[in-house]
Amino acid sequence: MLKKDLGWDAYFEAIWADGKMEECVPARVVSQQRGLWRVAGEFEACWAEPSGKFRKESEEGGDWPAVGDWVAVEMRPEKQSALIQRVLPRRSRFVRKVAGKQIAEQVIVANIDVALIVAALDGDFNVRRVERYLAQCWESGARPVVVLNKADACADASELAAQIEGIAKGVPVLLVSAKTGEGLEALEAHFKKGQTIVLLGSSGVGKSSLVNRLLQEERQSTFAVRESDSRGRHTTTSRDLFLLPNGTMLIDTPGLRELQLWNAGEGLAQTFADVDELASKCRFTDCQHVNEPGCAVQEALASGKLDANRLESWRKLQREQEFLERKVDSEIGAAHNKRIKILMRQVRQNYRDRDKGKN
Ligand code: GDP
Ligand code: ZN
DSSP: OOGGGGTOOHHHHHHHHHHOOTTOEEEEEEEEETTEEEEEESEEEEEEEEOHHHHHHSOTTTTSOOBTOEEEEEEEGGGTEEEEEEEOOOSOEEEEEOSSSOOOEEEEEESOSEEEEEEESSTTOOHHHHHHHHHHHHHHTSEEEEEEEOGGGOTTHHHHHHHHHHHSTTSOEEEOOTTTOTTHHHHHTTOOTTOEEEEEOOTTSSHHHHHHHHHTSSSOOTTOOOTTOOSOOOOTTSEEEEEOTTSOEEEEOOOOSOOBOOSOHHHHHHHTHHHHHHHTTSSSTTOOSSSOTTOHHHHHHHHTSSOHHHHHHHHHHHHHHHHHHHHHHHHHHHHHHHHHHHHHHHHHHHHHHHHHHHO
16 A cells, blocks of 8 residues: 555655664554554554563653554564554644553554544433543544434434534534434534544444444455454454545544543644633733632623533633643653662762772
8 A cells, every 4th residue: 555545745754754764664654553553554464462672662641553543563574563663753632641640641543644533412411521522632633523422213303413513613524324314514624634533532422333434334444354364353442543535534533531631732722712802911920810800710600601511521620731731740750750869879870980099
């Protein structure tokens, strides 16, 4: 398959020309499962793993290859596999804080043009969750589109769509049904050949059903594992890149049970531009927007211009982001102190050795 049909363009060409990777060829990561990556390029799609050198030089986490990444691989034809030597700098990336207590970044997908934030209009509809996705999405560098699925199962679909439009200024909001096909043409109007689109959202919102509809067939990857491939089977827990009939690449991600923000300060500011704008009009620059005189936020609440839930959501996400920043700072601080300690111990040892030498 040609590189350009996988999204390769002048940006990556320039990086490649700069990189001097003679032994390698460019490849795109089209699937990721535990510890295994599937890559496609101008060769038969195959499995790949990071080389020893790459493992040594990169930290597991943000530096690790993700679906959508362009990587430099060394082919190992005798093993029908490839070694990943390098991840090319990403043009965009959707990240989150890894689930659980650990303070680290996880890259969900890389090099995406459009992010479809999928929510379902049945029981589990939640405006605040869409806000959270929007914040991380604005941070990613991809253009967000909100897709409200299961329109067929909801009596007041357009009312809920209006709620989302209220909190997602400038973002297209589409009503669709993967079941009936309603709204899919409007959705496909956002797909351009050569672009990469990702589906994000909780599990159960209908992402797989949408993929099937858009592929016009049962979910079957262009880069699917053949019988002769002994390593690993395709599972629904993996992230996969599909090629749509019109030449758009679509990445499906398994439902994220939680999306904790990661480094989303600017994304938050963009998502809550209306609240930020109000806050900038408060009399005191350090206004907490509780009961200070001249608080523009409280005024907007009183007049109904600002929804109390939205303000609460803003506060919550701000707190989450600030907590994370403090954690990261203190961990960096701790690592720094540890390095200094080791260094000082060495210095003292050197002095002792020198003094011994004198005697
Ligand atoms: P995913 O976890 O996001 O991939 O969600 P699935 O595609 O597996 O769908 C979850 C459930 O919702 C399945 O039972 C689907 O049949 C159902 N579903 C998906 N799309 C629609 C839709 O547009 N309308 C209705 N009524 N049900 C849907
Ligand atoms: Zn205020």
